[in-house]
Amino acid sequence: MTLTEKILARASGKAQVQAGDNIWVKADILMTHDVCGPGTIGVFKREFGKSAKVWDRNRVVIIPDHYIFTSDSKSNRNVDILRDFVKEQNLPYFYDVIDDPDGHWVFDPKKGNLKRQYGSHYAGVCHTALPQKGHTRPGEILFGTDSHTCMAGAFNEFATGIGNTDAGFVMGTGKLLLKVPDTMHFRLEGELQSGVMAKDVILHCIGEIGFDGATYRAMQFDGPGVASLSMDDRMTIANMAIEAGGKNGIFEFDAQTKAFVDYRCKLNGTKSTYDPVERDKNEKFVYDLTVDLSKLEPTVACHPDPGQRKRAKELAHIKLDRAYIGSCTGGKTSDFLEFARILQNKRVAIDTFGVPATPEIVHDLQTARWGEKTIWQILLDAGVQMTENAGCAACLGGPVDTFGRMNTPMKCISATNRNFPRRMGHKDSQVFLASPMTVAASALTGKITDPREFLS
Numbered sequence: 036m037t038l039t040e041k042i043l044a045r046a047s048g049k050a051q052v053q054a055g056d057n058i059w060v061k062a063d064i065l066m067t068h069d070v071c072g073p074g075t076i077g078v079f080k081r082e083f084g085k086s087a088k089v090w091d092r093n094r095v096v097i098i099p100d101h102y103i104f105t106s107d108s109k110s111n112r113n114v115d116i117l118r119d120f121v122k123e124q125n126l127p128y129f130y131d132v133i134d135d136p137d138g139h140w141v142f143d144p145k146k147g148n149l150k151r152q153y154g155s156h157y158a159g160v161c162h163t164a165l166p167q168k169g170h171t172r173p174g175e176i177l178f179g180t181d182s183h184t185c186m187a188g189a190f191n192e193f194a195t196g197i198g199n200t201d202a203g204f205v206m207g208t209g210k211l212l213l214k215v216p217d218t219m220h221f222r223l224e225g226e227l228q229s230g231v232m233a234k235d236v237i238l239h240c241i242g243e244i245g246f247d248g249a250t251y252r253a254m255q256f257d258g259p260g261v262a263s264l265s266m267d268d269r270m271t272i273a274n275m276a277i278e279a280g281g282k283n284g285i286f287e288f289d290a291q292t293k294a295f296v297d298y299r300c301k302l303n304g305t306k307s308t309y310d311p312v313e314r315d316k317n318e319k320f321v322y323d324l325t326v327d328l329s330k331l332e333p334t335v336a337c338h339p340d341p342g343q344r345k346r347a348k349e350l351a352h353i354k355l356d357r358a359y360i361g362s363c364t365g366g367k368t369s370d371f372l373e374f375a376r377i378l379q380n381k382r383v384a385i386d387t388f389g390v391p392a393t394p395e396i397v398h399d400l401q402t403a404r405w406g407e408k409t410i411w412q413i414l415l416d417a418g419v420q421m422t423e424n425a426g427c428a429a430c431l432g433g434p435v436d437t438f439g440r441m442n443t444p445m446k447c448i449s450a451t452n453r454n455f456p457r458r459m460g461h462k463d464s465q466v467f468l469a470s471p472m473t474v475a476a477s478a479l480t481g482k483i484t485d486p487r488e489f490l491s
């Protein structure tokens with residue numbers, strides 16, 4: 036069996052499963068957020084009754100992160116619905132934007148878009164917050180009401196996005212009926228060269244198979260090249276499995292996985308035991324690709340979908356209006372460090388927005404120093420508009436007052452993960468997906484630029 040099949044077999048109580056089997060699996064964690072949480076709660080109450088209790092209060096994780104720092108009243112109301120539900124169900128894992136369980140978040144115009152407008156519990160973008168808060172464990176099943184839930188496959192678990200109806204059912208029963216996906220195999224060899232990042236790896240893979248090339252399939256990443264990829268790198272790659280239509284993305288378990296998970300579970304007092312899955316000799320794959328990491332170059336996915344792969348150096352003719360770094364995929368501390376490495380002591384030529392994925396990342400950037408300056412200050416000095424309000428922000432457009440949203444037709448290079456029309460706002464805008472380094476180099480020149488031009 037493949038890694039995915041092994042986890043699904045265990046979660047269904049079977050010794051063996053194979054692609055195409057329909058099986059009932061037990062959920063380890065159900066995650067929902069402010070966009071889909073209210074709908075999920077509605078389904079749960081409709082199907083299980085107004086006074087029903089969730090199947091296991093310790094396994095439901097609720098993370099408001101999408102439309103948070105906006106004066107849009109409907110978006111604010113969604114977070115209020117989550118807060119009321121958490122109180123009613125007495126759920127321990129709710130990462131609210133405010134500290135008062137009876138309160139209501141209100142936009143403070145004095146702080147504006149840039150200054151912190153959240154309390155001490157807020158955790159930021161769900162997929163980055165889940166591992167930071169100790170909710171991702173090897174060998175487990177994670178369901179989330181968000182397509183990029185697949186990011187947690189970096190931790191050797193089966194993680195996939197589900198709709199509100201399925202999530203309402205899981206909330207009531209802790210189970211879900213699943214078809215076991217076929218597995219596609221991506222064997223990684225070698226090491227990335229300077230100026231090339233994990234984002235380039237996944238853009239390369241999606242370029243090979245197309246934006247629907249992994250539809251309802253598992254994407255398994257393994258091989259000797261994985262050892263040189265950090266957990267952040269693996270998260271970036273697993274995150275974008277869905278951009279090829281993948282059911283999930285999954286990595287092997289190793290010492291890095293163990294160190295990360297053990298530290299995070301201990302730090303947060305979450306469940307610290309888990310059982311990873313290892314590779315079998317008799318895995319059956321429906322597709323095989325070997326990727327020599329050392330041969331990859333800075334890569335861009337052009338408008339209008341993540342499969343439109345080109346090398347950054349082929350696109351120097353494309354003039355840009357905006358650059359954006361942020362999201363679960365591209366807003367991690369390591370992403371900002373590589374971004375800052377290119378921008379240090381220089382000045383951006385176009386509007387450039389920076390949105391850390393979580394408050395912890397804001398803290399990292401405001402405390403880590405290169406010489407006299409914090410990373411945060413280096414980015415401000417380079418002309419980047421940095422917000423402390425960690426969250427999804429303009430990654431998916433959002434209400435019109437969302438920080439970084441494209442409200443007019445423009446071309447943007449972005450470290451995010453999705454570039455279908457309207458994704459970041461205006462229907463006629465164009466989004467070019469790239470690594471944080473490529474975004475930084477392009478911000479400096481105002482056109483798509485290979486970041487190696489700025490590396491000595």
Ligand code: SF4
Nearest residue numbers: 183362363427430431
């Ligand atoms: S940052 Fe973007 S991709 Fe990630 S969860 Fe938020 S909207 Fe989705």
